[in-house]
Amino acid sequence: MSRDKVSLKMDVDTQTKIKNAARLMFHRKGFAATRTRDIAEEAGINLALLNYYFRSKQKLFDIIMMETMQSFFQAMAVVLNDEQSTFKEKITAIANNYIDLLSVEPEIPLFLMNAVRSNPNVIFEKLPIKQFFLNSVFIKQFDEMVSKGKIVHNDPLQFVVNMLGLIVFPFIARPMVKEVGGLSDIQFDKMMYERRRLIPLWIKFILKTK
Amino acid sequence: MSRDKVSLKMDVDTQTKIKNAARLMFHRKGFAATRTRDIAEEAGINLALLNYYFRSKQKLFDIIMMETMQSFFQAMAVVLNDEQSTFKEKITAIANNYIDLLSVEPEIPLFLMNAVRSNPNVIFEKLPIKQFFLNSVFIKQFDEMVSKGKIVHNDPLQFVVNMLGLIVFPFIARPMVKEVGGLSDIQFDKMMYERRRLIPLWIKFILKTK
DNA sequence: GTCTATAGGGGGATAGAC
DNA sequence: GTCTATCCCCCTATAGAC
Numbered sequence: 001m002s003r004d005k006v007s008l009k010m011d012v013d014t015q016t017k018i019k020n021a022a023r024l025m026f027h028r029k030g031f032a033a034t035r036t037r038d039i040a041e042e043a044g045i046n047l048a049l050l051n052y053y054f055r056s057k058q059k060l061f062d063i064i065m066m067e068t069m070q071s072f073f074q075a076m077a078v079v080l081n082d083e084q085s086t087f088k089e090k091i092t093a094i095a096n097n098y099i100d101l102l103s104v105e106p107e108i109p110l111f112l113m114n115a116v117r118s119n120p121n122v123i124f125e126k127l128p129i130k131q132f133f134l135n136s137v138f139i140k141q142f143d144e145m146v147s148k149g150k151i152v153h154n155d156p157l158q159f160v161v162n163m164l165g166l167i168v169f170p171f172i173a174r175p176m177v178k179e180v181g182g183l184s185d186i187q188f189d190k191m192m193y194e195r196r197r198l199i200p201l202w203i204k205f206i207l208k209t210k
Numbered sequence: 211m212s213r214d215k216v217s218l219k220m221d222v223d224t225q226t227k228i229k230n231a232a233r234l235m236f237h238r239k240g241f242a243a244t245r246t247r248d249i250a251e252e253a254g255i256n257l258a259l260l261n262y263y264f265r266s267k268q269k270l271f272d273i274i275m276m277e278t279m280q281s282f283f284q285a286m287a288v289v290l291n292d293e294q295s296t297f298k299e300k301i302t303a304i305a306n307n308y309i310d311l312l313s314v315e316p317e318i319p320l321f322l323m324n325a326v327r328s329n330p331n332v333i334f335e336k337l338p339i340k341q342f343f344l345n346s347v348f349i350k351q352f353d354e355m356v357s358k359g360k361i362v363h364n365d366p367l368q369f370v371v372n373m374l375g376l377i378v379f380p381f382i383a384r385p386m387v388k389e390v391g392g393l394s395d396i397q398f399d400k401m402m403y404e405r406r407r408l409i410p411l412w413i414k415f416i417l418k419t420k
Numbered sequence: 421g422t423c424t425a426t427a428g429g430g431g432g433a434t435a436g437a438c
Numbered sequence: 439g440t441c442t443a444t445c446c447c448c449c450t451a452t453a454g455a456c
Contacts, residue, residue, distance in 0.1 A: 014439075030324075032242035036432060046441055051433055053439095110323055114240075116385045117320065130390050157391040158401070161380050162412070169375030172382060175326045180340050181367040191368070198419070202372070205415030209408070224421075246450060256423055261451055263421095 015053050017043045023064050027107040030114055031061050062122070065115045069123060072112055075101050080136040087141040088200070095167055095199045099192050102171045109172045133160070151207040162206055166199050225263050227253045233274050237317040240324055241271050272332070275325045279337060282322055285311050290346040297351040298410070305377055305409045309402050312381045319382045343370070361417040372416055376409050 012020070021043035025034045036057050040047040054060040075097040079090050102108060116123055124130070133139065142159070145151045153159055170177055170192060178188055222230070231253035235244045246267050250257040264270040285307040289300050312318060326333055334340075343349065352369070355361040363369055380387055380402060388398055 029328075030240070030242065032240065035430085037430095047432085048434075048442085049440060055433095057432065110327065113320055113382050114324065118239075120385045120389070124389050129386075130392065133390055157387070158405070158408070160390070161383070161387060162376060164383065165375040165379035166372060169379040169382075170371050172323050172379075173371070173374065175330045176339075177367070177371060179330070179334050180343055180370070182340065195368070198368070201419045202416045205419060206412045209411045209415060245448090247448095257450085258424085258452080259422065265451095267450065 014043075014045060014049060017045060018050055018053055018060070019064065022060050023068070026061055026064050027068070027105070027111045030111065031057075031118070062119075065119070065123070066126065068108060069112060069115070069127060071101075072108055073127065073129065077132065080133070080138040083137055087138070087145055088204075090138055090141070091163065091203055092200045094163070096196050098167045099196050102168070103189050103192055106171045106174055109168045113172065145207075152210040153207045154210070159207065163199075163203055166195070166202060170195070224253075224255060224259060227255060228260055228263055228270070229274065232270050233278070236271060236274050237278070237315070237321045240321065241267075241328070272329075275329070275333070276336065278318060279322060279325070279333060281311075282318055283337065283339060287342065290343070290348040293347055297348070297355055298414075300348055300351070301373065301413055302410045304373070306406050308377045309406050312378070313399050313402055316381045316384055319378045323382065355417075362420040363417045364420070369417065373409075373413055376405070376412060380405070 018039065021039045022034075025039050025042060028034075036050055037047055039060075040050055043050075050057075050060065054063070076094055079085070079093045079097065082090070085093065139156055142151075142156050146154045174188065177183065177191075178185075181187070181191070183191065228249065231249045232244075235249050235252060238244075246260055247257055249270075250260055253260075260267075260270065264273070286304055289295070289303045289307065292300065295303065349366055352361075352366050356364045384398065387393065387401075388395075391397070391401070393401065
């Protein structure tokens with residue numbers, strides 16, 4: 001926020017320009033299929049500058065990967081430990097956050113799934129997702145619901161897989177969904193927007209099934 | 211099936227050896243990150259033979275891609291147009307077929323999602339998935355259920371996305387699921403096996419929600 | 421059909437001028 | 439900090455012997 005540079009796109013510094021271009025290309029085509037020359041061109045700078053700022057393609061990729069991972073889990077993390085909201089409200093908030101995020105950046109899920117497969121150790125060492133999730137208020141509330149008999153579906157892992165599957169899978173399968181449904185980009189977005197409302201309802205029923 | 215060669219792995223001809231190696235490598239790492247040298251080594255043959263049989267890496271990839279796509283939709287196609295089975299039985303059959311297939315070859319979904327994103331036109335021109343799906347007995351039965359008021363969820367596209375999401379997503383997110391749950395490969399498989407039973411139940415409820 | 425050897429090009433990275 | 443020019447390795451593909 002120094003020198004109020006950040007607000008205007010014209011004035012972004014070179015390092016940021018490179019990162020923005022790299023994010024775009026890596027998200028779209030993955031590590032191996034992206035050429036540093038493409039990133040440089042997209043950023044409107046010379047290839048040498050990329051190595052000047054980031055040393056190597058791999059290091060640049062690692063930065064983008066971790067930042068994207070962070071922002072992806074952010075959409076869930078801000079909700080999970082909120083002491084005020086109910087379990088049900090959390091589900092709605094998570095669905096809304098993800099659908100809003102992924103409607104703007106639909107490439108993120110496939111990018112991340114590929115990145116995790118190729119670099120599981122790097123990622124999970126730096127982001128202790130497991131601990132964060134298992135110790136969250138969300139899981140505490142889930143367990144309470146189970147012990148009170150309000151929900152029957154008692155495996156939190158199966159539950160979170162279902163929730164994320166319903167939210168994230170359509171974005172991963174986007175080209176197929178568009179093809180089978182004969183949808184334009186806008187129609188696809190509308191379909192996803194409708195799921196903001198539907199997913200919490202579906203999940204409510206899933207939670208009552210054992 | 212000529213000369214009963216097919217039955218023994220030792221006797222597979224060179225072309226098949228190359229295809230098997232290529233399938234393994236492409237499924238695991240995708241097109242760009244796979245080197246023809248790796249395929250040749252995995253197949254136990256010389257690099258030149260790969261080009262002798264398949265002309266280029268791209269042509270070999272296209273063959274693997276189309277075959278994989280075919281076998282993936284096969285798991286659904288054999289069920290969709292069966293006149294004997296009920297709608298409910300079809301759902302169970304599809305879940306079972308996919309979970310059995312993907313437990314043996316968990317790399318397929320991520321491979322296909324990437325391949326479709328990179329080559330949508332090639333694929334959908336050759337495989338008219340949309341027509342096949344929309345004209346299927348399955349969809350006819352779905353519409354009947356809706357008109358009889360037995361199910362309320364009346365968008366077949368939303369429905370199939372949910373069904374495939376519940377079935378396929380865990381395999382795409384496999385490394386994350388294993389991490390968060392602290393699961394071994396065997397435990398992951400057990401979890402997926404349990405979903406054979408659960409998914410039809412969940413879907414039953416989803417179909418009653420609007 | 422299968423091999424060795426090598427051509428040919430592409431892509432990541434750096435040297436060095438400005 | 440930013441550029442031009444270039445190095446050099448790696449990878450796909452082919453030529454040609456057997």
